[in-house]
Amino acid sequence: xxxxxxGPYLKPVDNRGLNxxxxxxxxxxxxxxxxxxxxxxxQNQGVSVAxxxxxxxxxxxxxxxxxxSHAGRVLEDETTGRRIECPPLEEWRKALVSSPVxxxxxxxxxxxxxxxxxxxxxxxxxxxxxxxxxxxxxGRQSVPLDIGAIRSRLGLHFSGQASGGIDWQKVAxxxxxxxxxxxxxxxxxxxxxxxxxxxxxxxxxLDPKIRVALTAPTGKAAQRIDESLxxxxxxxxxxxxxxxxxxxxxxxIHRLLGVIPGRARVxxxxxxxxxxxxxxxxxxxxxSLSLMARLVQALKPGARLILVGDRDQLSSxxxxxxxxxxxxxxxxxxxxxxxxxxxxxxxxxxxxxxxPQGLQDCLVExxxxxxxxxxxxxxxxxxxxxxxxxxxxxxxxxRGEFSDVCMQEISSPKMLAGSLEQxxxxxxxxxLRAAGVEERFDLFAGFRVLCALREGPFGIEAINRLIEExxxxxxxxxxxxxxxxxxxxxxxxxxxxxxxxxxxxxFILADELDGELRAFFPGPDGTVRRISLARLPEHETAFAMxxxxxxxxxxxxxVLVLPPRESPVLTRELVYTGITRASRWLDxxxxxxxxxxxxxxxxxxxxxxxxxxxxxxxxxxxxxSSLRRP
Numbered sequence: 231x232x233x234x235x236x237g238p239y240l241k242p243v244d245n246r247g248l249n250x251x252x253x254x255x256x257x258x259x260x261x262x263x264x265x266x267x268x269x270x271x272x273q274n275q276g277v278s279v280a281x282x283x284x285x286x287x288x289x290x291x292x293x294x295x296x297x298x299s300h301a302g303r304v305l306e307d308e309t310t311g312r313r314i315e316c317p318p319l320e321e322w323r324k325a326l327v328s329s330p331v332x333x334x335x336x337x338x339x340x341x342x343x344x345x346x347x348x349x350x351x352x353x354x355x356x357x358x359x360x361x362x363x364x365x366x367x368x369g370r371q372s373v374p375l376d377i378g379a380i381r382s383r384l385g386l387h388f389s390g391q392a393s394g395g396i397d398w399q400k401v402a403x404x405x406x407x408x409x410x411x412x413x414x415x416x417x418x419x420x421x422x423x424x425x426x427x428x429x430x431x432x433x434x435x436l437d438p439k440i441r442v443a444l445t446a447p448t449g450k451a452a453q454r455i456d457e458s459l460x461x462x463x464x465x466x467x468x469x470x471x472x473x474x475x476x477x478x479x480x481x482x483i484h485r486l487l488g489v490i491p492g493r494a495r496v497x498x499x500x501x502x503x504x505x506x507x508x509x510x511x512x513x514x515x516x517x518s519l520s521l522m523a524r525l526v527q528a529l530k531p532g533a534r535l536i537l538v539g540d541r542d543q544l545s546s547x548x549x550x551x552x553x554x555x556x557x558x559x560x561x562x563x564x565x566x567x568x569x570x571x572x573x574x575x576x577x578x579x580x581x582x583x584x585x586p587q588g589l590q591d592c593l594v595e596x597x598x599x600x601x602x603x604x605x606x607x608x609x610x611x612x613x614x615x616x617x618x619x620x621x622x623x624x625x626x627x628x629r630g631e632f633s634d635v636c637m638q639e640i641s642s643p644k645m646l647a648g649s650l651e652q653x654x655x656x657x658x659x660x661x662l663r664a665a666g667v668e669e670r671f672d673l674f675a676g677f678r679v680l681c682a683l684r685e686g687p688f689g690i691e692a693i694n695r696l697i698e699e700x701x702x703x704x705x706x707x708x709x710x711x712x713x714x715x716x717x718x719x720x721x722x723x724x725x726x727x728x729x730x731x732x733x734x735x736x737f738i739l740a741d742e743l744d745g746e747l748r749a750f751f752p753g754p755d756g757t758v759r760r761i762s763l764a765r766l767p768e769h770e771t772a773f774a775m776x777x778x779x780x781x782x783x784x785x786x787x788x789v790l791v792l793p794p795r796e797s798p799v800l801t802r803e804l805v806y807t808g809i810t811r812a813s814r815w816l817d818x819x820x821x822x823x824x825x826x827x828x829x830x831x832x833x834x835x836x837x838x839x840x841x842x843x844x845x846x847x848x849x850x851x852x853x854x855s856s857l858r859r860p
Contacts, residue, residue, distance in 0.1 A: 255285075271330070417599060736751035
């Protein structure tokens with residue numbers, strides 16, 4: 231077969247052809263398009279364009295592409311002056327249906343085309359299907375309850391609380407008890423972990439032998455749920471609530487499933503399910519489609535699944551927007567007659583019954599925050615960002631209405647270096663002067679510089695170097711080599727041998743025992759772990775972190791750095807996630823126009839999960855009417 235010709239639909243304006251660098255498509259996209267063309271055993275330009283687009287969009291976190299939104303369009307590549315012409319929709323669909331590499335849902339082909347003109351890589355279509363089917367199956371499973379006993383336990387767990395209006399935490403607890411699936415979403419400080427603690431404590435009271443798995447997408451998030459759950463349990467015990475909960479220790483989802491690095495198979499699957507009766511997933515917004523599909527397939531028959539997270543945070547780095555797709559149904563709570571009856575009998579709240587779609591009958595959104603007071607600027611700005619009200623955000627900050635939020639425009643690397651000097655010395659000076667390791671950990675959690683970018687003058691690599699230079703000049707560190715006393719490090723990969731995981735934060739310090747540099751990390755129950763530098767997994771300096779890496783963390787003060795030019799990376803979800811990492815003070819280093827543009831730009835990841843859940847859920851259509859071959 232002759233060398234692949236991009237044809238009229240991948241047409242370069244210049245004459246460099248496929249061998250030149252095209253910014254719109256990466257080389258892997260073009261190689262995949264070439265492979266699909268070769269497997270088709272005939273030139274089919276519709277397949278070529280579609281395959282390249284699927285590859286490109288999957289790399290960007292989408293599960294599929296919507297052919298209708300691309301059909302007939304000319305995609306301009308401003309970097310290279312190229313244009314990519316997409317066929318008209320009907321012509322495109324015919325070209326795809328006629329190709330042996332494209333199948334309908336249920337067929338085993340490299341590409342899958344559904345009736346809504348969504349085109350998938352088979353792997354992601356299959357993961358989406360498996361996840362939707364399992365979630366709906368769980369959502370239909372109810373558990374017999376002793377209403378009197380539940381009412382009594384609710385009164386015990388929530389004793390002494392104000393009784394005005396509906397306590398949605400109580401409703402969320404009932405959701406976690408009534409069936410096999412419970413989804414709890416809400417912003418920081420809304421009591422998600424408190425609700426989970428109540429649910430687990432009440433389930434353990436009903437069955438003292440219950441087996442519970444606490445899990446999260448990253449090691450840092452798993453550590454946080456451990457700490458939060460421990461604090462909440464102590465508070466309940468101090469309030470006189472007897473807890474019969476088993477000892478719990480959170481792990482990453484990868485570790486729970488027994489993911490073996492470099493292998494496709496996992497230890498726990500449908501053939502060898504997890505032994506747990508309840509699986510709780512914290513920070514579920516960070517979980518990718520593939521990971522969630524693997525997890526639900528590994529649940530044993532009769533197991534409960536509780537998903538917890540903030541639907542408005544950044545999605546996973548890998549493809550998928552699972553929690554957002556699950557929660558994006560309707561504008562408010564909508565429960566069935568049966569669920570409303572349970573809420574009325576057990577909690578005394580009257581809710582109007584409706585016709586819930588998808589998984590609405592398993593979903594609770596917590597909105598009242600306990601972390602911030604009503605006057606908190608961080609709370610008000612985060613709510614405005616979540617609502618997309620960019621102008622209100624900027625105007626109120628610039629008018630100085632908040633005592634805990636400020637904004638300054640940093641338009642050049644020189645200005646950045648000047649502003650960083652004071653912030654770094656104030657934020658990191660006390661930590662670096664601390665004598666004890668535990669004190670360093672505590673003080674380091676008080677401040678963090680968060681960046682939207684990794685590279686460039688406003689990315690974490692450059693800013694970490696700037697901070698090291700500032701601290702070196704003041705004699706707080708000696709950053710002459712890669713490892714130095716006082717260097718904070720962020721682990722970026724999972725190492726099950728050393729038991730350090732992606733997101734773990736520690737320090738390189740001179741060991742008081744022998745003066746040798748070692749890595750120190752917080753251990754269980756307040757202990758400190760010493761790790762040889764030779765055994766330290768992949769890591770990076772952590773004075774500045776990306777907003778993505780900060781998910782699941784909380785800092786007293788945050789400096790959020792946005793670049794002076796617009797970028798597709800700057801989105802509402804990124805800004806919201808960065809803002810909500812701060813608990814007491816927030817500095818926004820960004821121009822008002824850049825900040826406002828980011829707030830207006832929502833992350834949209836294409837998938838069919840939401841439609842699958844609505845179509846096949848209560849009140850929806852069953853089955854798939856996708857296009858079939860004649």
